[in-house]
Amino acid sequence: QVTLVESGGGAVQAGGSLRLSCVASAHTDYKGWYMGWFRQTPGKEREGIASLYTSDSNTYYADSAKGRFAISQDEAKTTLYLQMNNLEPEDTGIYYCAARQRPYTSFSRYLRLQEDWYNYWGQGTQVTVSS
Numbered sequence: 001q002v003t004l005v006e007s008g009g010g011a012v013q014a015g016g017s018l019r020l021s022c023v024a025s026a027h028t029d030y031k032g033w034y035m036g037w038f039r040q041t042p043g044k045e046r047e048g049i050a051s052l053y054t055s056d057s058n059t060y061y062a063d064s065a066k067g068r069f070a071i072s073q074d075e076a077k078t079t080l081y082l083q084m085n086n087l088e089p090e091d092t093g094i095y096y097c098a099a100r101q102r103p104y105t106s107f108s109r110y111l112r113l114q115e116d117w118y119n120y121w122g123q124g125t126q127v128t129v130s131s
Contacts, residue, residue: 002028002120004097009125016087016129022080022097022122030054030077032102036118037071037082039127041093048113049095050082053102060112087129094124 008020020037024030033054040046050071051060059071070083080097098118111117 001025002099004099004120004122006095006097006122006125009095009127011128011130012087014088014129014131017083017085018087018127020082020084020095020097020125020127022082024078024080024099026078030099033077034100034102034112034118035071035073035080036098036112037069037080038096038098038115039091039093040096040124041090044093046096046115048115051112052080055102060109062113084127087127089129089131091127092129093127095127096124097122 003025004022006020006022008018012018031054034051036051037049038046039049049062049065050069052071052073054073054077068086072081099120100118
């Protein structure tokens, strides 16, 4: 059973920074997994922000995240991070981490930011950015 627990959310003023963490449950080898960060902002559907392949830390970002957000992992591959800089009020929402094992067939890169591609989800952490 894989569980994901996010933390690090909070309230910050525009221009500030936050670092979110996602701890994956133990007893699972996460090498070869895809991990992702998603967010759900008020009035919008959940959207993919960034994805990381644990074997080589290859990353893939949504256009909205490029230049401000950075996804990374720890050496043990059990904690995923999302560093968020220069936050804007539009970044307010619930942030989720997600995970899935590497598919055995080829796939299009854009799937890494698609909600239904992932099998495991955390409960989310709230981020509030005030102007």
